[in-house]
Amino acid sequence: MLPFNTSCFNPATFLLLGIPGLETRHIWISIPFCSMYIITVLGNGTILFIIKTEPSLHEPMFYFLSMLAVIDLVLSTSTVPKMLSIFWFSYRETAFDTCLLQMFVIHSFSTIESGIFLAMAFDRYIAICNPLRHKTILTKAIVAKIGLAAMVRGVVYISPLSLLIRQYTYYRTNIIAHCYCEHMAAVMLVCGDTTVSNIYGLTIGFLVLLGDSLFIVLSYIMILRAVLQLASADARLKTFSTCISHLCTILAFYIPIAASSLTYRFGRNMPPHIHILMANIYLLVPPMLNPIVYGARTKRIRHRVLKMFSWNKPHF
Template sequence: MPQQVNLSGSNSTDSDPSVFFLNGIPGLEAMHLWISVPFCSVFTVALLGNCTLLYVIKTEPSLQQPMFYFLAMLAVIDLVLSTTTMPKTLSIFWFNSREISFTACLVQMFFLHSFSIMESAVLLAMAFDRYVAICNPLRYTTILTNSVIAKIGLVALARAILLMVPLPFLLRTLPFCRSHVIAHCYCEHMAVVNLACANTRFNNIYGIIVTLSIVGLDLIFIALSYVKILRTVLSLASKEEQLKAFGTCVSHLCAILVVYTPVVLSSIVHRFGHQVAAHIHILLANFYLLFPPMMNPIVYGVKTKQIRDRVRLLFHRKCF
């Protein structure tokens, strides 16, 4: 039997919380052990898939190209997103280990949101990579040099850190004199803000502005890149050339759908699904964190011949 946690501290009147309690999936506590099976399976696939992807990109000379450097960045981000949340979530499901310190909660929140922002930036960089490869193929190697790729990565990291650094400091100024129980599997920003017994309008506005400015602007620039790519592809003489050019974008388009579809679904349900049960909101939020890290290496492994061949050779050596 899981060890029962004393939640008496959750109703403390102390405005300086040292401990919070993660509630897992509200309403489905009795099914936590069963729910952990798909969660653990997806987490394991995500870890194996992204680690394999990184190994293949590092060891295969033909993959030492800008597109695969960006893919390696995406794999690292997916690993961080998975390992930031899932170990604690599984400990809730398996051991009823709900307690988390306020500092650990803020650290988890910082990594979760900052690396989500970085993921969006890398998808934008990958769209730019496809734009240059199709619209300016002769200048591809001179535009996307290793130096430029490193700078893009550093800018993505700096943007994420600068936007997320204020969050922990803003939350530390809030008094938490009501419940310390977070109705979630992890420390999501708004789930923690909702526990504060003070005016949180600034936190809410800041969160909305960051979300709209990052996701909105990145999606607009990605869309613009693909408008230009589509024009270039349609101007090619033969159908074979068109299919070959557009085929190089299929993996990236799948990655965009894999990442942004759960975000859009979760946002729609959160904003308009007031009649939707709380556990649906939480399951969708977890789906958003689990699905992309699992699917990205699978999509690129299936769609990219160099990766597919290298993985097949790797497992062939292991087996024989």
């Protein structure tokens, strides 16, 4: 019998319910989830292979794109297999420490991804506003340091969240009404005062979402000013079109994650399955869309992909 009562206890494991209210449709829901995961793995794997094997793509923009692909693979792989095990086999149990690890990976890598998007906006700003110094400013060493800084920031920001959860030893229930171990979903089960955890989580959310998005917006305002100063309309269109793929992926990342975070904290009257589906969107959709968008919008990647899957016709 599941330990769901009003008494507080120290759980050794958590039980993930999947999507409460839609249990009878788990099999059908698993089909798009599994399809998106397959596309994510194939798409990001292809992007990594192309950038690694094509010397002409060894440039700052594509290094950042490689980092983005790795992050997307980690985020998807840390969540989707567990989701599918719930949907297909009703395997809901997860160890307490495993739950904390998953929570840490999800939130830290989401923070790292936000930092990489900011770095990519900086790269576009330098490439368009100061093109003659682009290669001297963004050297391989600088790109590596930027990637390392984004990683360190993600770990430093999110580690206290995991430590705060770790100090809570008593819970009202070990049943998490979610597909994976999400911070707020776990905090809501704690017996006792969770004010510090709530405030810290909200602060980090605003710091990352608002801080990074604000600097990205400022970068694109300066990019737009530089583009509008170009002489011909064709030059303006061609220059700004190089930023379209980046803008699309930014919107696909920030909008779902902001909506999910806000509805968890302020949308108390919203049906639970809506919360969970929105939380799944920001972990499933951006990792799937990023390689598709960059593959379709970046000419050199598109041509390399077509070359990979083309073959020579026999001559008679």
